Amino acid sequence: GAVVSQHPSWVICKSGTSVKIECRSLDFQATTMFWYRQFPKQSLMLMATSNEGSKATYEQGVEKDKFLINHASLTLSTLTVTSAHPEDSSFYICSARDPSGGWETQYFGPGTRLLVL
Amino acid sequence: AQKITQTQPGMFVQEKEAVTLDCTYDTSDPSYGLFWYKQPSSGEMIFLIYQGSYDQQNATEGRYSLNFQKARKSANLVISASQLGDSAMYFCAMREGNFGNEKLTFGTGTRLTIIP
Numbered sequence: 001g002a003v004v005s006q007h008p009s010w011v012i013c014k015s016g017t018s019v020k021i022e023c024r025s026l027d028f029q030a031t032t033m034f035w036y037r038q039f040p041k042q043s044l045m046l047m048a049t050s051n052e053g054s055k056a057t058y059e060q061g062v063e064k065d066k067f068l069i070n071h072a073s074l075t076l077s078t079l080t081v082t083s084a085h086p087e088d089s090s091f092y093i094c095s096a097r098d099p100s101g102g103w104e105t106q107y108f109g110p111g112t113r114l115l116v117l
Numbered sequence: 118a119q120k121i122t123q124t125q126p127g128m129f130v131q132e133k134e135a136v137t138l139d140c141t142y143d144t145s146d147p148s149y150g151l152f153w154y155k156q157p158s159s160g161e162m163i164f165l166i167y168q169g170s171y172d173q174q175n176a177t178e179g180r181y182s183l184n185f186q187k188a189r190k191s192a193n194l195v196i197s198a199s200q201l202g203d204s205a206m207y208f209c210a211m212r213e214g215n216f217g218n219e220k221l222t223f224g225t226g227t228r229l230t231i232i233p
Contacts, residue, residue, distance in 0.1 A: 046222070093160075099216070103150045108161065110159075113160070
């Protein structure tokens with residue numbers, strides 16, 4: 001079946017550094033990808049919608065200058081956490097929808113755990 | 118108002134018994150969809166089942182079925198013959214919007230523990 005990959009799966013960084021997370025669709029071309037954040041014992045919260053070739057759409061309360069999203073190709077979207085701080089420590093998950101399939105073809109990546117020291 | 122409500126933070130069920138996980142939703146969009154995902158401790162989101170708002174029949178996928186009651190705005194997940202491997206967090210989610218501008222909203226989840 002379709003697979004969405006994320007890299008890295010784990011990252012530990014110092015406060016003030018930037019971290020880039022990649023999300024790739026391996027079996028299909030994804031015109032739309034989604035980025036979520038999940039704090040411990042909480043639900044997934046949509047951060048932004050990434051559309052290939054255009055600017056991302058950010059949810060209310062998400063700082064676009066803090067969380068830079070680039071969807072440069074039909075198989076790759078990147079999320080860069082700029083000047084990360086301990087409060088940015090979270091589980092970041094991407095998803096991509098296969099445009100050739102139905103609504104249920106929303107595939108999630110395995111997630112990236114970010115720890116900012 | 119919450120768009121997706123899961124009222125059971127945790128459930129304990131005996132192995133081989135059936136279990137129902139509750140989910141209610143709120144939307145004014147006539148076209149929407151409801152998902153159930155399983156999230157084990159590894160964190161990955163595993164798709165279980167999907168129900169579209171216009172689907173006439175309740176969705177079924179193996180041991181999973183979705184009890185869709187449109188008038189009540191509920192979309193409960195039923196797991197038949199539960200197994201130890203079913204222990205995980207379960208999230209209900211609603212899709213609103215059309216292709217290209219859709220959005221998924223998740224409930225707070227239910228932690229299901231299967232007891233041997």
